[in-house]
Amino acid sequence: MYRYDEFDHAFVAARVEQFKDQVQRRLSGELTEEQFRPLRLMNGVYLQLHAYMLRVAVPYGTLSGRQMRRLGHIARVYDRGYGHFTTRQNIQYNWPALSDIPAILDELAEVEMHAMQTSGNCIRNVTADHFAGVAADEVADPRPFAEILRQWSSLHPEFSYLPRKFKIAVTGAEHDRAAIQVHDIGLHLKTNEAGELGFAVYVGGGQGRTPMVAKKIRDFLPAEDLLSYTTAIVRVYNLHGRRDNKYKARIKILVHETGTEELTRQIEAEWQALKESDLKLPQGDIDAIDSYFRPPVLPQRPEGWGALAAAKRTDTGFAAWVDQNVTPHKNPDYGVVTISLKPIGGIPGDASAEQMELVADIAEKFSQDEIRVSHEQNLVLPHVALADLHTVYELLLADGLATANAGLITDIIACPGLDYCALANARSIPVAQRISERFGAAERQSEIGELKIKISGCINACGHHHVGHIGILGVEKKGEELYQITLGGSADEITTVGEITGRGFSSEEVVDAIEKIVDTYLGLRTGKDENFLAAYRRVGAAPFKEALYGEVSRAA
Amino acid sequence: MTIKVLTANRLRDGEVVWYGADGEWRETIEGVLVARDADAAAALESVGKAAIRANLVVDVNLIDVEDRGGELYPLRLRERIRISGPTIDYEPRKTASA
């Protein structure tokens, strides 16, 4: 993984010193809240319902054991013993005191981390496929390019005051696990006919109030042009994106209102003028960044095949976990382990300090010192030898981290919702917990198969409800929480925005409604190999609406 | 009218606080100063503005509450959650041994 050099260390240290000074000036009253607010936001500090919240960047979701251990330490010393992993592969702390945040930033800087650009109208943390570098279906590791973008976008003088926040995601595989088509820029790393590396470029995806699937504006951009082309896109957006209405300020609205063809023309014209500038990436630099991400030399462990088969026979819990949470690695002696942060009835994405430390230990011993955070709010151990799987499983199990539900109905994405968030209208976590409990039995989940439920507590859609196979959006109506359901959303290579079923459901009704939808699916699927999304795409919304609303829907 | 109380987050640590009858910002809603008419509400509002200027608190809000048998009950769920804390069992449980 990438390691800071002196340049990076000095840069981050300078920023931490600046923020220390700013916090001091705020606490002493020299800065008003109005003056301080943009400064704290630039350093990832929000004010939520009960306390400040600090969002720490985990670049493209990659962490070392040492970094994860430090995150756990911060949770214990400065917070209430836990942290929350987010859909942008970051971690949030819910209870830090403002006066402690400079010390936290010092602790982070020591392990090459920071909280810059995790808020504000700038280019946010660049996200990537959480299986990058190990996925069997990958053309190339997207993280070197995410790292180049991360560096280039750090305190960018031209792009720190954009109309709105700006999110970039990169994937290197055909099967999109990074949801690139719901990002402001989505980059799909691929090779052309000549075998050269480059990107298909998507622009204008996003969720929120007006969900839109990104448009492909270029089929192949040579890798060396990554920064000039991105600059062209962001410059056109900075100059022409709407600033009169914050709900219409994302680039998706500019794409929509300008038209894909015309906007592409503007971007291409801008790019022609930038193409041969200082932004052109020398192959030597791409190679140098790439070398940080070189796959570890994995010792051959062929004994794992037999050991795994034997352990699966004797330990049924282990067998279920392997089937659900372990995916193939490029190296056949190894597996990619998803550590579910979705225990049945638990809080999606939360991890305790002890759990973080345990994962750090396991990663150091059994996963080449590497951990990933997925946008689905789980953790990933990318390089576990099949021979070590049972040991790893038992260690995880002891700390409540071996829930065998990756990709199943209880692997729910949920935003913090009204339990924490100052913007939320309704709670998300308790709904996720009740759904998880309702469907938590192992046989039932397995029978239902792949099903992605995503819950947001307000229209900002941090819980990605628009792209959930089943999406749930919490709203406030007459002082009560009300939940709207959408069906058929998806954020993979065939991205679709879910359709609203009809009137919303009260907090008491919503879990029953989900159950009706699931039962309807089970009743109409052609077989177990037709998952919920496939079935929905085949039959459409009608049978589900009828199950939910009965006569009313037919009359309407 | 509905009665009103003044709430905010403390600048230094972000803690939820209410403005008390004793003129102090308190961490519980008990003993809070209650505004029962428009004049009292206006007075509370200026207390809030002064507290912002004095850099004691941020995000000051005058919120609607009901007196339910001597207990103050905010009308918005948001404010009830600010009193109760998250409605979920959020603090990590101690490691269970396998």
Next chain:
Amino acid sequence: MSETQNEKQLWGREGFRDDPYIEAESLEVAGDAPDVILPLAAWLGLDDEVRRTSNRRIGVSVAPGEDIGPLLEKLDTIPLIALQFPAFNDGRSYSKAELLKGRHGFSGELRAVGDVLIDQVVFMLRAGFDTLQVTNPVALERLNARDLHDTPGYYQPGRGSAQANGTFSWRRTPAA
């Protein structure tokens, strides 16, 4: 909040300096002031011949929503372009500065006017601004102390910086 309205002061990399320009809605209103900044529409309304033969310097002020296109072919005759920041978070003028100085080689004075705060000063200099018109008291105080909130290195090309030695092509260090 309740800040007292400070004097506008003009600042450049070398420090505070006197501002010979006055802002006026039109040349008529400007009286006999030698150096005038006009709004874009008024500036474009001037006859090119009048402008060129005038013995006064006539600069132009551009709002974030206004297009710099019509100025491009006349750049070598413009002594000053003021790009406006009506609010610190309206970043359009950064891109215009970059285009004017970087792409189109504007050699006159490029000035930032409006809500100039200390935390944006380095961004403005790097985007190509020569001078900043400052009223914010914290910014004035920090500029006086030459505390620019700078970083020891940058991750992008920009004015006033040099290629950082022995590292990636996009990195820069502040020019001496």
